[in-house]
Amino acid sequence: LxxxxxxxxxxxxxxxxxxxxxxxxxxxxxxxxxxxxxxxxxxxxxxxxxxxxxxxxxxxxxxxxxxxxxxxxxxxxxxxxxxxxxIRRTKSNALQREIFNQYVFLNALGQQQVLSDCFPDFDLRHPPSGSGDCAAPKLLQFAYNNELEPVCMGEFWWGAAPVKEVRKHGYFYPSCASRCRPILGHMLQGLDVEENPLLNYGKDKPMPIVYEDEDLVVVDKPAGLLSVPGVEIEDSALTRIKNLYPKASGAILLHRLDMSTSGLLMFTLNPKANKRMQRQFIKRQVEKTYIAEVVGEIKEEEGTILLPLAPDYFDLPRQMVCQENGKPSKTIWKVLHREKGISRLALKPVTGRTHQLRVHCAHPDGLGLPMIGDELYGVIGKRLHLHAHELIFQHPTSKERITLTAPIPF
Structure with missing residues (x-):
């Protein structure tokens, strides 16, 4: 042919x-x-x-x-x-279901559920390998099989960290989202479990307006408030802006901050301003400076971190360092202050990957020092010590160069 x-x-x-x-x-x-x-x-x-x-x-x-x-x-x-x-896909799905159905999980009510039923989209996307073999489901299953009542439980990492992930010996970490969360949703039924604090963590927290005109609005997002609505949480910075500016049109969101991160977040109020500001973000013409505090005193005064990042699909939203498939990520850092085993840093992200600053600080090939209060890559605390402190950009209409800052809350 x-x-x-x-x-x-x-x-x-x-x-x-x-x-x-x-x-x-x-x-x-x-x-x-x-x-x-x-x-x-x-x-x-x-x-x-x-x-x-x-x-x-x-x-x-x-x-x-x-x-x-x-x-x-x-x-x-x-x-x-x-x-x-x-035919192969159908047979593979049937075999996968047969294998996963050998895993039967109890809950505090004595009810049983097979592994495949814990994942509603099983036929479209199989559970990650190792589902059901983590510590939390096994410990709960042992308790129920022996008629014991679980009172409390925490999981910590023991031993050396994997090459790609941020794990520290002896640190407590939440159960992995992809493997364990669907299973624990069944196994914890019947227990007196505290409500997820994140569901209402940002509720009633004020969101001051730092800058406002007919084209832009910049707010100081509080820690704990989502940038955009989540699956279970409606309250967010975007939701509040839409309520405050009902006449705003087009795609008004320009960038995002993690739920745990506080600081400057910019929105546009019309399509023309959005297009011009998007161009600045894409060309990396918007200068962003974050303030962070890490656990440990850094000897050097400043430096640059180059670590490619990729999602950890087995444990989202965590990210990991991946030399093979990760996206290039660059952070410029400088020490501002050292005191009592704590270093305050100015961080300038050249790229804008998810959790970039948190991973670059915590990973041993970066600074090797997690941020204070980082529940994903360090030790949970009252709040994450990461704040979007400064934004420098060109106004989309007047072309004026504008510098905005938000006070550091820690």
């Missing part, structure tokens, strides 16, 4: 080249021939064109017939492969 396509391509190319050659010849002889002779040349060249097309059509006829036959066979093979893949 490849040879046929190449033959037909070469034949069509020859026809085009011959046409161009005739055109050049006509233009050349027109200057020297009489009108009558020139008309005879044009007639002869027209006959040559028709003859060339007829010859190509005759020679390619059998190739076209063979091409159509081969393409028909190829289509049949492709359909067979598609059907076999679908």
């Amino acid at each position: 490849t040879e046929i396509n190449e033959f037909l391509r070469a034949g069509r190319a020859d026809l085009k080249d011959a046409k161009k050659a005739r055109q050049r010849y006509r233009e050349t002889v027109k200057k020297t021939l009489s009108p009558q002779d020139y008309e005879e040349v044009k007639e002869r060249l027209a006959k040559e064109s028709i003859q060339g097309q007829l010859v190509f059509k005759h020679r390619s006829k059998k190739w076209v017939i063979e091409q159509e036959a081969l393409e028909g066979k190829l289509a049949n093979f492709s359909n067979e492969i598609k059907e076999l893949k679908e």
Whole structure:
């Protein structure tokens, strides 16, 4: 089939080249021939064109017939492969379900549920490998099997950290979101469990307006408030801005801050301003400075961290360092103050990856020092000591260079 396509391509190319050659010849002889002779040349060249097309059509006829036959066979093979893949997918799903159904989990009410039923989208996306083998489900299962009542439980990391992840020996970490959360949703039923504090953590927290005009509004987002609504949490900076500015149009959100991060967050109030500010963010013309406090005193005064980051799909929203598939990430840092084992830093993210500053500080190939209160990469505290302190940008309409700051709350 490849040879046929190449033959037909070469034949069509020859026809085009011959046409161009005739055109050049006509233009050349027109200057020297009489009108009558020139008309005879044009007639002869027209006959040559028709003859060339007829010859190509005759020679390619059998190739076209063979091409159509081969393409028909190829289509049949492709359909067979598609059907076999679908059969394999169906059998694989059935086998996966059979394997996962060997995992039966109890809860405090004595109810049983197989692993596959803990994941509502099982047929579309299988649970991550290792689901059901983590410590929390095993400990709860042991308690229920032995008629024990769980009172409290915490999980901590023991031993050396994986190369890609941020883990520290002896530090407590929440259960992994992808593997354990769906299972624990069943296993904790019947226990007196505290309400998730994050569901109402940002509620009633004030969000001061730092800058406002007909194009922009910049707020000082409090720690604990989402930038955009979540699956279970409606209250967010975006929701509040839409309520405050009901006439705002277009995509008003320009960037985001983590729920745990406080500080400057910018919104636009019309499409033209949004487009111009988006261009500045994409071209990295907006200068952002964060203030953070890390556990430990850094010897150096300043530096640059280059660590590629990728999502940890087994434990979202955590991110990990991945040299193979991670996106390039760059952070410039400078020590502002050291006191009693704490270092205060100014961090300038050149790129804007999820959790970039938190991972770059905590990972051993970065600073190796987690931020105070970092529940994902360090030790949980009253709040994460990370604050978006300064924004420098060009106003989308006046072109004025604007510098905004928000007071550091820690």
